[in-house]
Amino acid sequence: MQRHSGPLHAVPGWVSTPDGILSAHIVRPATAGRLEGLFVASTAGTGTRSETRRVVYSFIHEQGMATKQDIASALSLSLPTVSKYLSHFLACGFIEKKAKLASGEHGGRSPVAYACIPHARYAIGLDINAARVSAVVITLDQEVVHRRRTVRRFERTPEYLRFLGAEVEELVRESGVDRCAILGVGIAIPGLVSARTGEVFYGKVIDVLGMSAADFGAHLEFPCHLAHDSDAAGLAEFWGRGANSNAFYISLGNSVGGSVLLGGEIYSGDGVAGEVGHLLVVPGGKRCYCGQRGCLDPYCNATVLSAMADGSVDNFFLLLDSGDAKAEAVWEKYTDILAGALHDIRTIFGCRIILGGDVGVHLAGRLAPLEAKVDALSFREDPAADYLQACRHRTESIATGAALHFVDQFRHDPGAPEVTRVVRR
Numbered sequence: 189m190q191r192h193s194g195p196l197h198a199v200p201g202w203v204s205t206p207d208g209i210l211s212a213h214i215v216r217p218a219t220a221g222r223l224e225g226l227f228v229a230s231t232a233g234t235g236t237r238s239e240t241r242r243v244v245y246s247f248i249h250e251q252g253m254a255t256k257q258d259i260a261s262a263l264s265l266s267l268p269t270v271s272k273y274l275s276h277f278l279a280c281g282f283i284e285k286k287a288k289l290a291s292g293e294h295g296g297r298s299p300v301a302y303a304c305i306p307h308a309r310y311a312i313g314l315d316i317n318a319a320r321v322s323a324v325v326i327t328l329d330q331e332v333v334h335r336r337r338t339v340r341r342f343e344r345t346p347e348y349l350r351f352l353g354a355e356v357e358e359l360v361r362e363s364g365v366d367r368c369a370i371l372g373v374g375i376a377i378p379g380l381v382s383a384r385t386g387e388v389f390y391g392k393v394i395d396v397l398g399m400s401a402a403d404f405g406a407h408l409e410f411p412c413h414l415a416h417d418s419d420a421a422g423l424a425e426f427w428g429r430g431a432n433s434n435a436f437y438i439s440l441g442n443s444v445g446g447s448v449l450l451g452g453e454i455y456s457g458d459g460v461a462g463e464v465g466h467l468l469v470v471p472g473g474k475r476c477y478c479g480q481r482g483c484l485d486p487y488c489n490a491t492v493l494s495a496m497a498d499g500s501v502d503n504f505f506l507l508l509d510s511g512d513a514k515a516e517a518v519w520e521k522y523t524d525i526l527a528g529a530l531h532d533i534r535t536i537f538g539c540r541i542i543l544g545g546d547v548g549v550h551l552a553g554r555l556a557p558l559e560a561k562v563d564a565l566s567f568r569e570d571p572a573a574d575y576l577q578a579c580r581h582r583t584e585s586i587a588t589g590a591a592l593h594f595v596d597q598f599r600h601d602p603g604a605p606e607v608t609r610v611v612r613r
Contacts, residue, residue, distance in 0.1 A: 236272065236273060236276050236603065238601045238603055240265075240269075240273060241273065241276070241601060241602055241603050242599070242600055242601055242602070243263055244259060244263065244265075244270070244273045244274075244277075245277065245282065245283075245304065245599070245602045246599065247259055247262055247263060248277075248283060248302055248303065248304055249304045249599070252303065253286055253301040253302070253303045254301060254302055254303075255299040255300065255301050255302070256270045256271060256274065256299065256300075256302075257299060259274075274302055277302075277602070280308070280602070281305065281308050282304065282305060282308045282309075282602055283302050283303060283304055283305060283308075284302070284303060284305050285300050285301070285302060286300075286301040286302065286303045287301070304328070305328075306327040306328045306329035306331060307327050307328075307333075307369075308328060308369065309327075309328055309369050309370075309371050309595075309598055310325050310326065310327060310328075310333070310363075310365050310369055310370050310371065311325070311326055311370065311371045311372060311373075311374065311591035311592070311593075311594040311595050311598075312324070312325055312326075312356060312359065312360075312370060312372070312373040312374070312410065312591055313326065313373070313374045313375075313376070313420070313584075313586075313587035313588055313589065313590035313591030313592070314352070314355075314356070314373060314374070314375045314376065314587060314590060315376050315417065315420070315584065315586035315587040315590065316342060316352075316375065316376065316377050316394075316404075317342065317377075317378060317393075317394065317417075317442065318341065318342050318378075318393065318394050318442075319339065319340075319341060319342075320337060320338060320339045320340060321337070321338050321340055321351075321352065321355055322335070322336070322337045322584055322586070322587045323335065323336045323337070323338075323355060323356065323359045323587060324336075324584050324587040324588055324591060325359060325360070325363045325365055325370075325591075326588055326591045326592070326595070328595055328598065328599075330424075330427060330428075330588065330592065330595070332584065332588060333363060333365065334359065334362055334363035334364075334365075335583070335584055335587075336355070336358065336359045336362065338355060342394045342395070344395045344396070344399075346406075349403070349404065349406045349407055350407050352404060352407060352408065353406070353407025353408050353409075354407075356373060356408055356409075356410075357409075367409075370410055371410075371411070371594035371595070371597070371598055372410050372411035372412060372413060372593075372594040372597075373405065373408055373410045373411070373412045373413075373591075373594075374412075374413050374415060374420070374589075374590030374591045374592070374593040374594060375401065375404045375405070375412055375413065375414050375415070375590060376414075376415050376416070376417040376419075376420035376421075376586045376587065376589065376590040377391070377394070377396050377399075377404075377414065377415075377416070377417060378391065378393035378394060378396075378416075378417050378443055378445075379391030379393070379394070379396045379397070379399075379416065380416055380459075380460060380463075381414050381415060381416055382459065383456060383459065385400070386400050386401060386402075386414060387399065387400045388400070388414070389459075390460075392477055392478060393442075393443050393477065399414075400414060401413055401414040411594075413590075413593045413594065415589075415590055415593060416445070416447075417439070417441075417445065417586045418437070418439045418445030418446055418447050418462060419447045419454060419462075419589070420585075420586045420587075420588075420589030420590040420592075421437065421439050421447070421544055421545070421579075421581070421585040421586045421589050422437035422439075422446070422447025422448075422449065422454065422462075422542075422544075422589065423447070423454065423589040423592050423593070423596075424581050424585045424586075424588045424589035424592060425437050425542050425544060425579055425580065425581060425585065425589075426447075426449045426454070427589075427592060429449070429452070430452060432451055432452055433449055433451075433452050434449060434450055434451065434537070434538075434539035434540070435448075435449040435539050435540045435541070435542055436448055436449070436462070436464075436533050436537050436539055436540070436541045436542070437449070437462075437541075437542045437544055437579075438464055438529075438530075438533070438541065438542070438543055438544065438545075438548075439544050439545040439548070440488060440489070440490060440526075440543060440544065440545035440546065440547035440548050441489065441490050441545035441546045441547075442489055442490050442491055442546070443465060443477070443485055443489050444464060444465030444484055444485040444488050444489050444545075445462065445463065445464065445465050446462035446463065446464035446465070446533075447462045448461050448462045448537065449539075464484060464529060464533060465483060465484050465485035465488075465489075466478055466480070466483045466484065466485065467483065467484045467529055467532065468480075468482050468483065469482060469483070469484045469487060469525055469528060469529060470482040470487065470525070473486075473487070474486040474487065484525065484529050487522070487525040487526075488522060488525055488526050488529070488547075490545060490546040490547050492518070492522055493505075493518060493519070493522065493547065494546075496514060496515065496518060497515070501546045501547060501550065502550075504518075505550045523557065523558050523561060524561065526558065527558060527561035527562045527564075527565060528565060530558075530562050530572070530576065531562050531565040531566055534562070534566070534568075534572075534575065535566075535567075539575070540575045540576075540577065541575055541576050541577070542577055542578075542579055543555075543576065543577070543578055543579060544578075544579035544581070544585060545579075548578055548579045549578070549579060549581075549582045549583075551578040551579075552578040554578075555573070555576055555577075555578060556573075558572075558576070559571065559572035559573045559576055560572075562576065
């Protein structure tokens with residue numbers, strides 16, 4: 189499930205090892221000639237195919253537990269073939285044998301079941317904004333096993349990039365995970381990333397224009413991927429919704445963004461889609477950071493609320509719940525504008541709408557008045573309560589979604605039996 193793949197901080201390829209075995213390698217573009225940070229992922233001697241690895245692993249994961257016969261019957265594979273792939277996954281440490289299932293009524297030996305190991309691999313996600321960096325380590329099942337948040341203003345400087353490297357190293361140390369089991373580092377920023385070049389082609393919230401995964405990963409010891417923060421948060425919310433799912437995620441954070449899920453895939457249009465923060469809602473209205481007037485962003489970003497509550501969205505909702513008249517007036521105006529945007533999104537996409545970001549995490553149990561406003565604008569009879577929902581991720585959704593890029597890659601090809609770091613020289 190990807191909006192785009194884009195060039196990673198690491199460049200995959202194939203090399204012939206000294207024993208003549210063909211192996212995958214990943215090398216920093218800037219230091220490829222020095223073998224700095226080289227990883228080797230060997231599939232030597234497994235006799236397995238990428239597509240079959242994917243479907244067998246996916247079947248086991250989706251079922252939770254499966255026997256050889258379950259896999260063979262469902263995927264139309266021979267038992268010897270299934271055994272080969274199970275042996276491969278066992279050798280990789282991707283699956284484990286579980287308790288034997290109850291035998292049939294006619295007796296006989298109980299079959300062994302197999303299950304995926306969520307902690308077989310990990311991924312790291314970074315959420316970078318103007319004021320701080322949030323970082324998480326997640327498992328293959330999206331479980332956050334460790335998180336870290338550091339206040340540090342963004343600067344386009346070598347010192348800041350060294351800080352990112354140190355943050356990731358400290359995250360790994362604190363988490364206690366095996367660094368050889370880390371798939372990579374997903375980095376989410378408030379900027380639009382080109383699928384063709386992997387560079388930020390629009391970035392005015394912080395100064396990231398022209399930057400790439402290679403820039404942000406200059407001091408990281410893992411493959412890197414760069415993503416738009418709204419796409420990352422959307423991926424975290426969309427994850428596990430199914431191959432044919434449709435949804436729109438709107439991020440109500442310090443800026444307003446969006447991400448579109450169509451047919452189970454994040455839709456990017458011709459390069460830009462989901463930029464709902466720049467819908468025109470008040471012609472000639474407030475100035476947006478993009479330079480235009482009347483965009484949704486200056487009316488519905490989180491600072492509209494936090495500005496009257498000591499800079500805290502949490503404090504704003506405490507005021508609102510206490511019956512504070514000023515907070516109620518601000519919220520009334522805020523939801524008037526937001527309702528119009530939600531009506532437009534529903535009219536165009538006709539799908540479920542997920543409200544996230546710093547504001548969205550407070551909307552569970554508070555949606556009814558907003559739903560009524562959307563219903564009052566709609567020409568359709570389907571009530572907003574059927575398609576509006578608050579986000580399920582209350583913390584670190586952007587960092588989690590950034591990390592999921594590498595989990596998604598792994599699930600598309602859970603193939604390498606070993607990943608080893610070559611000593612620098």
